[in-house]
Amino acid sequence: MLEQYEDSERLNKVSLEDFQSPYQDFRYHASSVTPEIRLAINVIKPRSPARMLVQLHGWHMSMPQPARREQPGESPYFVVQVDMRGRAFSSGLADCNGLELIDIYDAVQFVRQEYREWIVEPELVYLEGGSGGGGNVLAAVAKFPDLFAAATALYGVSDYALWYEQDQTGEFRDDMDVWIGCPPQDDPIRYAARSGLALAANLHTPLYVTHGDGDIRIPVIMSRWYVEGLSLLGKSHLVTYDELPGVGDRSHMGGATQQQLHDLQERSEANRQRHDKPIELASSGVLQVGGYVYTKHFRVHLESVHQLATLHYDLQQQTVSISSERRCSYRLQWVDGQTVEGECEIKKQEVTMRHEIAPQLQQLTPLRVTIWNEFRHEKTKPSVREIYPQGMHHAIAEGLTGNFVIHTATLDEPEHGLTEELLANTDVLIWWGHVAHKEVADEIVDRVAARVLQGMGFIALHSSHYAKVFKKLMGTTCALLYRDAGEKERLWVTAPGHPIAEGIGPFFELEREEMYGEFFDIPTPDEVVFTSWFEGGNIFRSGCCFNRGLGKIFYFQPGHELYPTYRDANVLRVISNAVRWAAPVKRDALRFGKDVPALEVIRSKGME
Numbered sequence: 001m002l003e004q005y006e007d008s009e010r011l012n013k014v015s016l017e018d019f020q021s022p023y024q025d026f027r028y029h030a031s032s033v034t035p036e037i038r039l040a041i042n043v044i045k046p047r048s049p050a051r052m053l054v055q056l057h058g059w060h061m062s063m064p065q066p067a068r069r070e071q072p073g074e075s076p077y078f079v080v081q082v083d084m085r086g087r088a089f090s091s092g093l094a095d096c097n098g099l100e101l102i103d104i105y106d107a108v109q110f111v112r113q114e115y116r117e118w119i120v121e122p123e124l125v126y127l128e129g130g131s132g133g134g135g136n137v138l139a140a141v142a143k144f145p146d147l148f149a150a151a152t153a154l155y156g157v158s159d160y161a162l163w164y165e166q167d168q169t170g171e172f173r174d175d176m177d178v179w180i181g182c183p184p185q186d187d188p189i190r191y192a193a194r195s196g197l198a199l200a201a202n203l204h205t206p207l208y209v210t211h212g213d214g215d216i217r218i219p220v221i222m223s224r225w226y227v228e229g230l231s232l233l234g235k236s237h238l239v240t241y242d243e244l245p246g247v248g249d250r251s252h253m254g255g256a257t258q259q260q261l262h263d264l265q266e267r268s269e270a271n272r273q274r275h276d277k278p279i280e281l282a283s284s285g286v287l288q289v290g291g292y293v294y295t296k297h298f299r300v301h302l303e304s305v306h307q308l309a310t311l312h313y314d315l316q317q318q319t320v321s322i323s324s325e326r327r328c329s330y331r332l333q334w335v336d337g338q339t340v341e342g343e344c345e346i347k348k349q350e351v352t353m354r355h356e357i358a359p360q361l362q363q364l365t366p367l368r369v370t371i372w373n374e375f376r377h378e379k380t381k382p383s384v385r386e387i388y389p390q391g392m393h394h395a396i397a398e399g400l401t402g403n404f405v406i407h408t409a410t411l412d413e414p415e416h417g418l419t420e421e422l423l424a425n426t427d428v429l430i431w432w433g434h435v436a437h438k439e440v441a442d443e444i445v446d447r448v449a450a451r452v453l454q455g456m457g458f459i460a461l462h463s464s465h466y467a468k469v470f471k472k473l474m475g476t477t478c479a480l481l482y483r484d485a486g487e488k489e490r491l492w493v494t495a496p497g498h499p500i501a502e503g504i505g506p507f508f509e510l511e512r513e514e515m516y517g518e519f520f521d522i523p524t525p526d527e528v529v530f531t532s533w534f535e536g537g538n539i540f541r542s543g544c545c546f547n548r549g550l551g552k553i554f555y556f557q558p559g560h561e562l563y564p565t566y567r568d569a570n571v572l573r574v575i576s577n578a579v580r581w582a583a584p585v586k587r588d589a590l591r592f593g594k595d596v597p598a599l600e601v602i603r604s605k606g607m608e
Helices: 100-114 132-143 160-166 173-179 188-192 221-232 258-274 358-362 382-387 392-399 420-424 442-454 462-466 468-474 569-582
Strands: 024-030 038-044 052-056 078-083 125-130 148-154 207-212 239-244 284-290 292-294 298-302 308-314 319-324 329-334 339-343 367-373 404-410 428-432 457-461 481-493 507-517 527-534 539-548 551-556
Touching (some): 024 100, 038 100, 052 100, 052 132, 078 100, 100 132, 148 258, 160 188, 160 221, 207 221, 207 258, 221 239, 239 258, 298 308, 298 319, 319 329, 367 392, 392 428, 420 442, 428 442, 428 462, 428 569, 442 468, 442 551, 457 468, 457 569, 462 468, 468 551, 481 539, 507 527, 507 539, 551 569
Parallel strands (some): 052 125, 125 148, 367 404, 367 428, 457 551
Antiparallel strands (some): 024 038, 038 078, 284 292, 298 329, 308 319, 481 507, 481 527, 527 539
């Protein structure tokens, strides 16, 4: 079941003649909205007539390779595998939950007509998809709110704008640029109109959702957001959610045990078995329209799949009203064939998920963390390489705990790995440098400092007190005393109520560290969270907080390369806490300059 959802194979475009065999057919059917294209499906027949189960493929994938079948399918269902437009077997262009979701609807109507003798209870349709197909499921149950009796979304995408931001390699972002037509910052409504989260208020279909918490390609936040959103909408009774600890890497189900895989399939099937009645909408209500919405009673198309609107309907009166934040027209067709065309009323949307629960969901949004390391000692000193074989940056990345999306960068990469694009997508930058401060280009220093002033958090570790960017932000020499004798360090918490000290006792100790001593030539910190005592008698302000512009800065002293400091649980806890503390506060950019508009009428004369 799960292999077809791993998004592991992208089939080349092929042209096949349709065929029929005793238990599997490869068929083409027409698109109801794009008549010039031809859509493909696999139809897999069970031993005897059964209910219909529609399966959706992964983002880069197509439906499984068509094959003749002489024996009944393994599934107890009449299985319809949909090949979305623009994939290997279907013509047209992919458009990421745009018109391509209507391909699912058209496939259901086609097989209802062509395979009547094989389908039991044709009004009872189940849906299942994983990866990109899981994202299709979350949007499809909203755009066709009474079509599916139950559905399964495996590690699906609930918010395409968030997914775009999290895609560090561009593996999916490049497709979204083409399929959706722009990045989300240029037109967030395009992304909302395609996202199950933005349309979650439409949900009537009981869902089974599962996700591994280690999934790299589709982070678990996608399912967490969706499930939390349903709870805030009072729809938690419609979802069963299993989060799988330790499961997921580049493969969605990487590391899953056979028992976990078995349980997943059992719980997906249990969701179907519990729900054996077609969905019925209330006689009046409200639906979100992400480009279109189809019900058993009416279909609505906005002028573009990129539009988002709110629809109020009354089935008994056979009336609707549609409003949108943007000017757009619509076309509505009732089941009796009556057609209505009109213009959406322009008004602020009041129910859309992202607006409704944005403050609560924001708490679940992963922080984008970049860990920068000059990465020289690990290459040149065997003793350091033994402690940090992949570099200190990797040790820190592995040890951080929290809802983080982590990227690493090093000195010898082009632009030191700190491109404008990366910094624009970094909430908090962690910096470790020592012997190569002078090699950091001034252009990059200015770039980083500017982002801090704009709100990016900055955490300077150990000898980064001499980093060019830290000195620029402090405006002092940042000089100090030091001694490397491998002595004990005791870090006292001197601001116990500060969030960076959360989970830390009155003090903690490191058996071996490099001594840093006062006087430390920095501006007076806004707060000193830690003060260190060293075995040789020196003390040091070892955890200092600053504000610069809109950005927050934390300097943390431990971390000499010769000692396993970044394996210590307390040190990693402090850095994790500091990331959360330094995260940007959402607000407009600061304004400076002349000719500021007056807030009140100025009655006195200005300077002459």
